[in-house]
Amino acid sequence: MPGAALDAVEGLVRRTLEGREGLLVVGLCGAQGSGKSTLAAGLRQRLERDGIPSAILSIDDLYRTRAEREELGRTVHPLLRTRGVPGTHDVALGLRVIDALARGEAAPLPRFDKAADDRQPVARWERAAAGTRLLLLEGWCVGARPQAAAALAQPVNALEREEDAQGVWRAYVNRALAGDYQALFARLDRLMLLAAPGFEVVRRWRTQQEHDLRRDAGAGAGVMSDAQVTRFIQHYERLTRHILAEMPGRADLVIALDEARRVIGMGGTDYDR
Template structure:
């Protein structure tokens, strides 16, 4: 994937500078939401690098790095619903770990930033976690559902894809994820000072983007690589909430970047 659009980088850095001026001293938390494959991780890394070059200590915390351990998710799968063994939806993250990390950053500590090993499907050893700079000024909190809010209960009644119809016919899994957004995740997302949405043109393109991400793993015969059928099933875990984010979040995000199918900024956006 190519680096972020320089014009987009410039626009977002300007918005962050404005937010810093309004926010005053202390940690500014920038939420960066985008569907799988939208380029949010690449963009977050570029923003952190540019901020650091401008004398503003910055760090990134990804939702992908605060998943519950494999054992914890297996316990949820056993006690609540089998689909909770698969990392991804709200309810499969260690929100408390995220809040503890943010609290340490707000105290100005050079805190260790959690890391998750997707190849092992488990949290990486703490000794391998990088450290945020002391007196961090900006935290990029990025992830596919950063800033999401729960759906109305009535919206959960009918399955929206084959996975939900086949494996969550009673709606237990999707209701659990929705309740998590209304509970623990609310505290995490309420900490966001500036919310940026990278808005995909539609759900259909997300599968294409995710397939493009998977190709290098397959070519390298990486252990975590998925074949097309497995990937098609996997992304259905994310479909409901991704569709809801694209419908609901543009009305309240501080910055909305409309993407085209090549992940560029859409004409006229």
């Protein structure tokens, strides 16, 4: 991630921390492959170098277990077996992490194994230290707001046309986002957005991520082919497009990216020029 973006994020966080006691919770939203993890790690490294205890929690690590999603697939809609959209996360688990850190306690940070498509055992979770000052909650839909019901009527891609013709899945996702997720996002003190140039670039970014996973974990179960990635990202298309249209007008910091993930502009309601 270019230094200018990291400098801007660090500046926002440090300004907000000044004269503040207790935990600061910052949300970092961005489409799959946009560089959220790299930016979050860079920020944490800079802050901890200066003695500011920091922790990172990805919304991906709050995914419900495979068994729980299988149950949703049986009782609500088959598409809910696939992790990703609102309704497939354990929001209460995320709130418990924030509550513990807000009390100044140490807290276990959930971890999800994407190659195995299941939550890691608790014994393998990291722990955020007592007295953590910054929790960075990052993820593709962090801070998102639900769509108007009328916007759900028309499918946005083949997946919705062919596998959710009656709109049951997307209506469930939207209701979930309007419910507990808003309680989670209400805990954010600041919201930052890595804005992709459009949804069309996400397939290439996400395919690159999967290639990296295959390189690191091997071609075992859970590592997707390029064709599987193309289908997988259609689960995310509707809300990603909505976020890119709606969130820039209210995010504290917006970092606009081009197709090569280069920074081409910055703004936001709390952008310090």
